[in-house]
Amino acid sequence: MQNQSAQPVLQLKGIHKIFPSVHALKGVDFNLYAGEIHALLGENGAGKSTLIKVMTGVYQRDGGEILLEGKPIFPNNTGDAQDLGISTVYQEVNLLPNLTVAQNIYLGREPRRLGLINWNKVNRDAQELLTGYDLDIDVTLPLSGYSIAVQQLIAIARGVDMSAKVLILDEPTASLDADEVQSLFRIMRELKARGIGIAFVTHFLDQVYAVCDRITVLRSAQLVGEFEAATLSRSELIGHMLGKELAELGEHKPQVKTENADALLDVSGITRTATLSPIDIKVGKGEVVGLAGLLGSGRTELCRLIFGVDKKLGGTVIFNGKAVNFSSPRDAIDAGIGLCPEDRKHDGILGQLSIRENMILARQIKQGWWKFISRKEQEAIANQYVKELSIATSDIEKPIEQLSGGNQQKVILARWLAANPSLLILDEPTRGIDIGAHAEIIRLIRKLCDQGLALIVASSELEELVAFSSKVIVLRDRNKVAELDGSDINPQRIMQAIAAS
Amino acid sequence: MLKLNPKFIPLAVTCCLFFLLFGIGAVQFEGFGSSRVLFNLLSDNAFLIIAAVGMTFVILSGGIDLSVGAVIALTGVVCSVLISQYQWHPLVVFPVVLIGGTAFGAIMGAIIHYYKMQPFIVTLAGMFFARGLASVISEESIPIEHEFYNQVAAFGFMLPGDAWVGTSTIICLLVLVAAIIVAHYTRFGGRVYAVGGDANSAALMGIPLAQTTIRIYAISAFLATLAGIVYSFYTFSGYSLAAVGVELDAIAAVVIGGTLLTGGYGYMFGTLMGVLIMGVVQTYISFDGTLSSWWTKIVIGLLLFCFIALQQLLVRGKPR
Structure with a gap:
């Protein structure tokens, strides 16, 4: 940690983001200094991805301030944020598989001579740039031929080369193997030494302790706190992330x-x-x-x-x-037997159908379609499980897609429980x-x-x-x-x- | 190991196929393998090449433009009315229709982008609109009579071997060269490929989607209008029912030329080869003399099947 007293390169103050159904960020602060790796942690739904999207201009904030080197900024899209010096690398690498590696690195800012792209220079520069990342690959081949790990490094190289002051890595390690993670970390440390502020989002706590200087924890759309990685124990961190309720459980x-x-x-x-x-x-x-x-x-x-x-x-x-x-x-x-699938949205719920209709499905299938469950019985089942599983809804006829994820999951559970498995x-x-x-x-x-x-x-x-x-x-x-x-x-x-x- | 970038395979196949077909014709018929036949392919298909070049930009970006044939017809009708009935000079008429056509395309592009509509539907509407407008202006074929027009249409020179290079050939080659430069050597060209590869990623990489989409459809409509002008050099008239289905010929040429229908992969030069392959089949049939000219369509249909199958193989074979 250097220059704690200095001004953060990127400072978010009291950020609010309100979606029609949910208050996704409630006055969150985030301070990123130049030359540090700062973990942004929180469980699913804590607000990490919303916060990142606010920083990178994908979403516009509904309250609060973003200061880049002390000056307020208002990025309206990722292009704006990039121009300001905030680059993001996403888990599902957002590069273009059909273009060559070099094209991907220089897309939109290709060096030109007499108004035409100088491909020799593009390829030469790209090759040189990637050598700095220990990537010795043929930059004239399509990106799709390379592994996700390599694509990720290419995305980082692109982001940093666009004069990034701030690099945001959104779960970059999710699809990497151990060796690939290590080489990513080496690059992250090098970039840190060059004075770039890196915000690092991950689910893996080991990785947080391996590379991060400081940790900001979000929970339920709110800031829990900002901590020094060196002095925060793992169990304390988990406690902060999960909150009391789960920690006690x-x-x-x-x-x-x-x-x-x-x-x-x-x-x-x-x-x-x-x-x-x-x-x-x-x-x-x-x-x-x-x-x-x-x-x-x-x-x-x-x-x-x-x-x-x-x-x-x-x-x-x-x-x-x-x-x-x-x-x-x-x-x-x-x-x-019943199965609640992993991908609730696609394999679990029938979004347009009501809570009641979603709930009786397995039971109806089990007893056969010709033995139709009467409307009265359906309502009884639905009301019973809404009460039993304390599903937060005013009406069993509401389309299930209007419920929160947790309540949807309870409806799916109820669907199977009703079938008596x-x-x-x-x-x-x-x-x-x-x-x-x-x-x-x-x-x-x-x-x-x-x-x-x-x-x-x-x-x-x-x-x-x-x-x-x-x-x-x-x-x-x-x-x-x-x-x-x-x-x-x-x-x-x-x-x-x-x-x- | 033969160092052939996999992305060049469809283009290589197209080129080989053209030379194979041309070779078969040359062996079978006297006079087939001549520069005269080769250049006739160009001058006979100049308007199609121009329209297909515009279509290539659209398809590279993952879209489609069904309005091309109708725009060609509308251009012919507007030109003939302005020249023959209103006595405008063609040199005034050409810029006017080109600007009008470009604006028409830009509007379609804007609707596609801002209303998040399918290009298929928007350009289908554009097709009905242009064809309908042409018919409202005149249901009859209107002859174009103007001294300058005759001069332009007759302009040209002879290359050795009776190879005629006329105004249409010159325009179409200029368009092709310009398109190759734009597609492969400008930032705009890169954006077209980027949008066709993955519009979402392209936006996250800072590509201005609105501007790119609007320009792509404006270019396609500009070239369709230019193709309409070139087409009128053959017919010396404007007719609202001319060039029916040319958009489909253009799409076929683009696909046979190795451009992926889903966007992101392909080359301008391939489109030229695509048109020439269609032309060479046509020429073969007219040299043969006994086959119905509809066989051209059948061969084109089979070729399309083969190329789409080839594309599927390449797409599936790609590592993810």
């Missing part, structure tokens, strides 16, 4: 179910070439089995295989004491929902398992898994690498299993 020891409980689901050697190596998994009645692992580790694939969405190519599944072979989700539903598979049930609802979903999961329902819950949030799992299965690279139970279920052990190679 995490301290509860999960109920340890006895191993000799009757296995409700006994899967052995289930596999699908290319997406999943053979995996065994046992779930007892009233047991919550957590599936841990990074994105792409095979969590979702396993859920889909068990539910019969994808066809398994090997292995056996015994459910309720009977060998079963699901050829479609329909078979799984009939057997008494004996096993529920939840794939990332808390993705993209706000912190309060988050804790409620976790309480709900516990309650359901107390009532004797068996659950398989895939999640990338370790604290969450620890909070409710009686057994955690860790997946890595589409393989099962560990099965933890009892006191082994803690974030450190899970993290180790995920990380070990």
